[in-house]
Each structure stands twice: as C-alpha cells, then as structure tokens.
Amino acid sequence: MTKIIGLTGGIASGKSTVSSLLRAAGFPIVDADLIARQVQQPGSTGLDRLKAAFGAQIIGPDGQLDRPQLGRQVFGDDQARRRLDAIMQPLIRDAIWDAVDSLKRAGAPAVILDVPLLFEQHYDQDCDYVVVVAVDPATELQRLMARNHYSKAAASARIAAQMPLKEKIRRADWVIDNNGSLEETRRQVAQLVEDLRHPR
Numbered sequence: 752m753t754k755i756i757g758l759t760g761g762i763a764s765g766k767s768t769v770s771s772l773l774r775a776a777g778f779p780i781v782d783a784d785l786i787a788r789q790v791q792q793p794g795s796t797g798l799d800r801l802k803a804a805f806g807a808q809i810i811g812p813d814g815q816l817d818r819p820q821l822g823r824q825v826f827g828d829d830q831a832r833r834r835l836d837a838i839m840q841p842l843i844r845d846a847i848w849d850a851v852d853s854l855k856r857a858g859a860p861a862v863i864l865d866v867p868l869l870f871e872q873h874y875d876q877d878c879d880y881v882v883v884v885a886v887d888p889a890t891e892l893q894r895l896m897a898r899n900h901y902s903k904a905a906a907s908a909r910i911a912a913q914m915p916l917k918e919k920i921r922r923a924d925w926v927i928d929n930n931g932s933l934e935e936t937r938r939q940v941a942q943l944v945e946d947l948r949h950p951r
Contacts, residue, residue, distance in 0.1 A: 754861040755851065755877060756947065759869035760884030761916040762909055763895035765929040765936065769884050770865045772940040778947075779859050781850045783843060783866040790842040791816045800838045805831075827908070840872060847874075861947055870914055870922060882943065883923035885916055886930050 758773070760766040774780050790797040793814040802810055805824055811817040825831040847864070854862045866874050875881050886894070888910075895906040920926055925946070927939045 753851075753855040753859055754879045754947070756861055756863050757869045757875050757878035757881040758863050758865045758884070759867060759881070759919060760927075760929075761886060761891050761919070762867070762913055763891055763898055764884045764886045764916075765894075766865070766867070766884040768933070768936060769882070769927055769929070769940055770863065772937060773863050773944070776940070776944045778861055778863045778944075779854050780863045780865050781847055781854070783847060783864075783868075786846045786850070787839065787843050790839070790846055797839060797842050801835075804834055804838060826912070844872075868913075870919060875922065880924040880947075881922060882925045882927060883916075883919045884927045884929050885920055886928075888916075890930055891916070 756778075758766060758770060760769075770780055770782070789795075791801065792798065798810070798816055801816065801821070805821060809817050809821045809824070811820075821835075825835050847866075851862055851864065864874060864878060866872065869875050869878075869881065891910060892903070892906055895901060895909065896903060899906070899909075901909065925943055927936065927943065929936050
C-alpha cells in the first residue's frame with residue numbers, strides 16, 4: 752500500500768530544499784508547482800481557458816503565460832482569484848492524482864505530494880501524513896523579499912494571503928524547523944526519512 756505524504760509550508764519557508772533532500776533519499780516527488788506549469792503550456796487547455804478569462808495580455812511574446820501579469824490581475828481580487836482557481840485547480844488536481852496513481856502502479860512504497868496550498872486546496876484529506884516546513888515570521892518575510900524582490904509591504908501581503916503557518920503546524924504530523932543551517936535541516940530530514948521507512 753503506497754503511503755501519501757503531503758509536504759507544505761509557509762511561503763519562502765524552504766520547502767523546496769526539503770523536497771530536494773527527500774528526492775535525494777529516494778522518495779518520488781509529485782510537485783504541484785511543476786504540474787501547474789505543465790497544464791499552462793502553450794497549446795494547452797489550461798492556457799486557452801486562462802486567456803479567455805483574463806485576456807490576451809497574460810500571454811507573453813513567446814506564447815508562454817506571463818505569470819507576473821496574471822498575478823497582478825488576481826492578487827487582492829477575490830473574484831478573479833476564484834475564477835483562476837475554478838479554471839486551474841481541476842486540471843492540476845487531475846494531473847497530480849494521475850501522477851500519484853502511476854507511481855502506485857509502479858509499486859512505490861511512498862510518494863511525496865509537494866503542494867504549497869496543501870491545506871487550502873484540501874489535499875491533506877487524501878494524505879496519510881503531512882509534513883510542514885516552518886520558519887519564524889521575520890525569517891519568512893526576509894527570505895520572500897530577497898527571493899522575489901518584493902517590498903516589505905508586498906511580501907507581507909503575500910504571506911497574509913495564505914493560511915497562517917501556526918495553523919499549518921497545528922495540523923502537521925511532522926514539522927521541519929528550517930530556521931537554522933542547511934546541516935540542521937538535513938538532520939531533521941534524515942530523521943523524517945527514518946520514521947517514514949520504519950514507522951514506530
């Protein structure tokens with residue numbers, strides 16, 4: 752029986768680092784961000800639907816989705832966000848579970864479901880366990896500003912738009928504290944791998 756392990760965290764918490772470490776330990780990863788990009792490729796149903804809903808200006812000169820342009824249209828506009836979710840989430844969800852089913856058929860003992868909005872989109876309900884990557888609020892803010900070149904106000908608004916990290920931690924089976932060094936994160940992931948392979 753394949754175990755489904757949900758992986759999520761706050762924005763700029765270092766979830767991608769933890770995902771990479773789990774992949775290196777031999778766990779297959781189903782990455783929702785990667786799948787979202789795949790279902791928005793030129794010529795895809797997803798991109799055609801987005802263009803119809805939000806206008807041709809969201810398509811760049813190269814035919815790819817202009818993510819910053821789309822982001823400007825939907826961020827802070829609940830109606831536009833709901834429209835975006837109604838278009839994309841069914842496509843993403845179907846592709847995610849197709850990937851999981853394929854790994855199950857291949858006999859994978861466990862699959863990591865790497866989903867930024869794991870709780871918000873209710874993927875946690877289909878997971879056997881959930882891992883949350885956490886950092887303190889000041890670190891999260893600084894990392895997001897540095898990574899995305901956001902102002903403090905813009906970064907704060909992005910963080911506030913997500914489920915509070917405290918609530919994610921409350922719902923988690925495991926929490927990776929990513930405030931320290933990479934070596935400290937590696938140690939925690941190694942313990943997680945041990946626990947997943949040999950449940951107590």
